[in-house]
Amino acid sequence: MGIDWKEVFTISMILFAVIDILGSIPIIVDLRSKIGHIQSEKATIVSAVIMIAFLFVGEEILKLIGIDANSFAVAGSFVLFFLALEMILGVRLYKEDNPTTASIVPIAFPLIAGAGTMTTLLSLRAAYDKVNIIIAILINVILVYGVLKSSGKIEKLLGVNGLGIIRKVFGVILLAISIKLFAANVKGLFI
Numbered sequence: 001m002g003i004d005w006k007e008v009f010t011i012s013m014i015l016f017a018v019i020d021i022l023g024s025i026p027i028i029v030d031l032r033s034k035i036g037h038i039q040s041e042k043a044t045i046v047s048a049v050i051m052i053a054f055l056f057v058g059e060e061i062l063k064l065i066g067i068d069a070n071s072f073a074v075a076g077s078f079v080l081f082f083l084a085l086e087m088i089l090g091v092r093l094y095k096e097d098n099p100t101t102a103s104i105v106p107i108a109f110p111l112i113a114g115a116g117t118m119t120t121l122l123s124l125r126a127a128y129d130k131v132n133i134i135i136a137i138l139i140n141v142i143l144v145y146g147v148l149k150s151s152g153k154i155e156k157l158l159g160v161n162g163l164g165i166i167r168k169v170f171g172v173i174l175l176a177i178s179i180k181l182f183a184a185n186v187k188g189l190f191i
Helices: 003-021 026-035 038-066 069-089 104-112 115-125 130-149 150-191
Strands: none
Touching: 003 026, 003 069, 003 130, 003 150, 026 104, 026 130, 026 150, 038 069, 038 104, 038 115, 038 130, 069 115, 069 150, 104 130, 115 130, 130 150
């Protein structure tokens, strides 16, 4: 059980698609215009702590309530499936209240380390080594920090159409990942 860079890359891509920080640029830009300065460092650190803590504590919570990893992974595959459909079709299946503050809420939670990310982390635990997941989390929070710091520049560079294309491409990738996750864990439900 060591570092497997292929796993790290795969997990990083899964988390990148689920966190969808590029797709969140319009939300971040809107928050910046409404609230002012967003504390990128604080949001990044808090989201990393939430994800890593949930990676370890999440399994204990599952054991406490009597849910096995395969069941949670299958449930997670459904969440990922619907997140992917949102990204591809441009619809919102999950609705939340409009945020009134920035940085910790809603940037760190639930935008970065939200329900989809947490479900994904626990689902990934069923298939990958923890050290590789932690490295992938750290890679993603570094990317998140870069995007938070330069969201205005990225929005101007890519434009609305560019952001839409990126969101749809990652939606298709996430859809394929959700199907793979379902197929890999559904057998374990009947054993």
